[in-house]
Amino acid sequence: MADIKALLFDVFGTVVDYRSTIIREGHQFNKEFALDLDWADIADRWRGRYHPVLKKVLDGEKEWKKLDNLHYEALKEILEEEGITRLSEETLQYINTVWHRLHPWGDAVPGLYRLKQKHIISPLSNGNVSLLVNMARHAGLPWDVILSPEMIQSYKPDPDVYKMAARFLDLKPEEILMTAAHQYDLQAAQDLGFRTAYVYRPLEFGAGNVPNLVPEREYDYAANDFIDLADQLRC
Amino acid sequence: MADIKALLFDVFGTVVDYRSTIIREGHQFNKEFALDLDWADIADRWRGRYHPVLKKVLDGEKEWKKLDNLHYEALKEILEEEGITRLSEETLQYINTVWHRLHPWGDAVPGLYRLKQKHIISPLSNGNVSLLVNMARHAGLPWDVILSPEMIQSYKPDPDVYKMAARFLDLKPEEILMTAAHQYDLQAAQDLGFRTAYVYRPLEFGAGNVPNLVPEREYDYAANDFIDLADQLRC
Structure with missing residues (x-):
């Protein structure tokens, strides 16, 4: 592998x-x-x-x-x-x-700093470039690069968006770990040969509206948050 | 202004x-x-x-x-x-x-950290994305975002490259300062309404081959290095 x-x-x-x-x-x-x-x-x-x-x-x-x-x-x-x-x-x-100006989950910034030690880290969000740049500066997200479907005028889960990321990073899909709290996003990446990490975010929709977090498929990693993911990846 | x-x-x-x-x-x-x-x-x-x-x-x-x-x-x-x-x-x-794996000039990293306090900083280099990402991680260049002509399959000084940068940053040309040691690059940006900073790099071609550094046009800034530029921009 x-x-x-x-x-x-x-x-x-x-x-x-x-x-x-x-x-x-x-x-x-x-x-x-x-x-x-x-x-x-x-x-x-x-x-x-x-x-x-x-x-x-x-x-x-x-x-x-x-x-x-x-x-x-x-x-x-x-x-x-x-x-x-x-x-x-x-x-x-x-x-x-x-x-x-969105604020990060509490584990996100410390987790990203640990994950960044060994790996390139980038958003692959449907946000446009300027949104992601301003958010990163506002929230202190230490991205190495910012990849956005704006660069090909599309949106996830269009397969071309994930392929664009692999092409710009000059990496094979299996060398890239797609990390998301949403299974449709992971599944679109997995279908193209990317590795996947499912991060549970039970509070995304508020404390009164916890979604079903049962994995619909097998992902390479399942993590409680980014600090747990950094532990699992030995960063 | x-x-x-x-x-x-x-x-x-x-x-x-x-x-x-x-x-x-x-x-x-x-x-x-x-x-x-x-x-x-x-x-x-x-x-x-x-x-x-x-x-x-x-x-x-x-x-x-x-x-x-x-x-x-x-x-x-x-x-x-x-x-x-x-x-x-x-x-x-x-x-x-x-x-x-190229090494930065000595003033580049400390200068970028100062300039980044008040401004978005990005390369606009003819390097492809993965080259610029690997270089940034290797040399500790604290870019907020990485913009490359690879994103439109072109090269500087094609005007479309500079326009792409303004579009992705969602900024007007006059809100962007193009910074370069090469006048053809500054002039291509200036022709589109970008502001320009000419940085002298007398040693680019070696100590025995110092180029003519006389400005061919008027630029908004002329700086000895990135620390001088940060001083001039009051960062």
């Missing part, structure tokens, strides 16, 4: 806790912009539009746009559903870039 | 001292593979093929290949000129990846 040379990471939910960050920033938005929104509900609806919209793009029913723009469209729709149409373009942009 | 948000760096000659590294590793190659080559001469000839070959690619006379492959072809030709045809594929690959 080839040595693992690089780890690719799903980001939203796997590295960062988008729900908590949106709720926390949402309290500030309420104060700053005189709103009275339930940001836990907004966060769930905002993220809830993610898979259906990406599916439309991948099915060719909707033009490709970068994730910032898809987030922006969804935010506007949700705020309109709440009857809020008075916010300025600048304010909407500021709220929308909460996705650039 | 817009604030500078990001700095892009030429790499070969600007961030790293390829000539000294090739000479130093060359002494080891001579010992390890029983060679008797003048690696200062080899370094100059190897690098000397760079611009003519890239010109052919940009003129459509030669198929695009990533820089690792162009370096490999040039290395083989130079060694054949020296009558050396006995080296294994593995040895040739090892010698060729000296470009992944």
Whole structure:
């Protein structure tokens, strides 16, 4: 078996806790912009539009746009559903870039530093490049390189996205460990010969909504968090 | 005038001292593979093929290949000129990846850490992604992101390369400072509205071959090295 040379990471939910960050920033938005929104509900609806919209793009029913723009469209729709149409373009942009300011799970940064000692580490997130760059600087994520489907104007789980990562890293699929809290992502990578690490993130959807974390397939690793993964990889 | 948000760096000659590294590793190659080559001469000839070959690619006379492959072809030709045809594929690959192991100029890493405090920093080098990733890990270059013309299968000074960088960073050209020791690179960026910093690297071609460092145009900054540039940018 080839040595693992690089780890690719799903980001939203796997590295960062988008729900908590949106709720926390949402309290500030309420104060700053005189709103009275339930940001836990907004966060769930905002993220809830993610898979259906990406599916439309991948099915060719909707033009490709970068994730910032898809987030922006969804935010506007949700705020309109709440009857809020008075916010300025600048304010909407500021709220929308909460996705650039997401906070990492507590184990993520120390885990990445350990994993980086022996392996190349990169996000392979559906976030666009500037989102991932700003997030990394904001949250202190020590990526070696940033790989995004924006580079080929597609989205995961399109197989071309994973192939792009292997090509740019000049590595064979079996030398790359795809790391994610979402099984569809791992399975798309596994189908192409990548190795896989399933990281449990029971709190991604909030403490009252713990998902079924039973592996649907056999993955190379299953880890409680990035520190556990670093232990298992002997980093 | 817009604030500078990001700095892009030429790499070969600007961030790293390829000539000294090739000479130093060359002494080891001579010992390890029983060679008797003048690696200062080899370094100059190897690098000397760079611009003519890239010109052919940009003129459509030669198929695009990533820089690792162009370096490999040039290395083989130079060694054949020296009558050396006995080296294994593995040895040739090892010698060729000296470009992944180049050492930074002494000011580069401390300067990048200072510049990074206030600005996004990225290479915009003709090196392919894996070359730049391996170099960054080997030399401790703290890039926020790695941008390479490989992402659009082109090479600098093709204007599309600079435009790609602005698009991925989601910045206007005037928010980006192109930093290079080579004026053709600065001028290509300046023609597109990027800001420019000319860094003097008098020793790029060796102490006996100091180039004419007189600016051919007015650049936004001219700096003795990256620490001087950090001073000028108040980082």
